Amino acid sequence: MEKIQQILQLKQFIHTPNSLLKVKEKEMNNYLRQLHKENIITKQLFRQLSSNCSSLSCMYGQPKMHKQGYPLRPIISPIGSYNYELSKYLANLLKNNRTTKPNSSIRDPFDLVRKIKNINCNKNLIMCTFDVDALYTNVPAKEAIEIAVKDMIKSKTINNTPFNEIQLKRLLEIAVHNIPFRFMNDNFLQTDGVAMGSPLEPILADIFMTNLEKKLNRFSKNKPKVWYRYVDDIFCIFNSEQNITNVLEKKELKQLKLILKTNGYPDHIIRRGIREGAIIANKIIKKQQQQQQQQQQLLDNNNNNNNKTSPTPIKKKISLTVSYYGQESIILSGKTKKICKKLIPHIDVNVAFKKHLH
Numbered sequence: 001m002e003k004i005q006q007i008l009q010l011k012q013f014i015h016t017p018n019s020l021l022k023v024k025e026k027e028m029n030n031y032l033r034q035l036h037k038e039n040i041i042t043k044q045l046f047r048q049l050s051s052n053c054s055s056l057s058c059m060y061g062q063p064k065m066h067k068q069g070y071p072l073r074p075i076i077s078p079i080g081s082y083n084y085e086l087s088k089y090l091a092n093l094l095k096n097n098r099t100t101k102p103n104s105s106i107r108d109p110f111d112l113v114r115k116i117k118n119i120n121c122n123k124n125l126i127m128c129t130f131d132v133d134a135l136y137t138n139v140p141a142k143e144a145i146e147i148a149v150k151d152m153i154k155s156k157t158i159n160n161t162p163f164n165e166i167q168l169k170r171l172l173e174i175a176v177h178n179i180p181f182r183f184m185n186d187n188f189l190q191t192d193g194v195a196m197g198s199p200l201e202p203i204l205a206d207i208f209m210t211n212l213e214k215k216l217n218r219f220s221k222n223k224p225k226v227w228y229r230y231v232d233d234i235f236c237i238f239n240s241e242q243n244i245t246n247v248l249e250k251k252e253l254k255q256l257k258l259i260l261k262t263n264g265y266p267d268h269i270i271r272r273g274i275r276e277g278a279i280i281a282n283k284i285i286k287k288q289q290q291q292q293q294q295q296q297q298l299l300d301n302n303n304n305n306n307n308k309t310s311p312t313p314i315k316k317k318i319s320l321t322v323s324y325y326g327q328e329s330i331i332l333s334g335k336t337k338k339i340c341k342k343l344i345p346h347i348d349v350n351v352a353f354k355k356h357l358h
Helices: 001-007 021-037 042-049 082-098 109-116 139-155 165-176 201-216 244-248 249-264 269-305 329-343
Strands: 014-015 059-065 072-077 125-131 179-183 184-189 226-230 233-237 318-322 347-355
Touching: 001 014, 001 059, 001 072, 001 249, 021 042, 021 165, 021 179, 021 184, 042 082, 082 165, 082 201, 109 226, 139 165, 139 201, 329 347
Parallel strands: 059 179, 318 347
Antiparallel strands: 014 184, 059 072, 125 233, 179 184, 226 233
């Protein structure tokens, strides 16, 4: 309960004394009715998207079992809510009219393996992984809608829909902005971000992240050799010859802060992102320095060992005289030398034969 209450204290959630379900449902139905009267949508589509006797969305927390302290993932279940059918319709509309997926996008783990299996792994490469903190609830919904509509206008795929720019934007705002929900017996309103559980959640978050990556690619230097993203998890590879410190140098930090600020991220999220990025960079630098120190120490030890010339021990020689009886004497002398070499390696044993007198 304490963890979910902490989430509800965030700026994007507002406590309301009464449920605004009926008000939002009426607002959506009136706009859909207007589109139907203007012959923008058919009667069948109007009936599909309009809502009657809907239920209020409910929030619950899903524990993140892989993280320390088991933080909660806030999910707002929209099934049966007034805008659920509209959200499903718009999500399919955006997916079907999206021209190209970004090169950095990963479909699944198998896709990642296919893309990185041909990378030549060597000691000069440094691998980094990180994720975007609370992506869905922190995505600025207004910015994401603007990007989605502009992309459809630029690619002219909006012509495949029955809506113009203003109508499509308005429908997306109805589906995403100011969504009423309840937790226990309290009523709330989500004023920003995309509700986790909404059909529009994955597509709008991906559109926003793709646009953010395009802006980040304007950095003048220290671009990663490899950059792949699956939703909010990012995998990248740097060349060790790059100065990793410069990845977060002052000039580019200012540019990153400006981009995040322009895209609607609150100040506390920006500060946290920059701080955690600096921690990651320092860990990479420290690990790289430790590896260099270990390599240098190993090299120095090898040089010292090569410079040390140990004196060659002088073996003491002993000669044995054995009577010669033929091949048996030769075999005996060979076995004797082998035993002596094993037991007294510092002594060199020589065997001489003498003629046997009958």
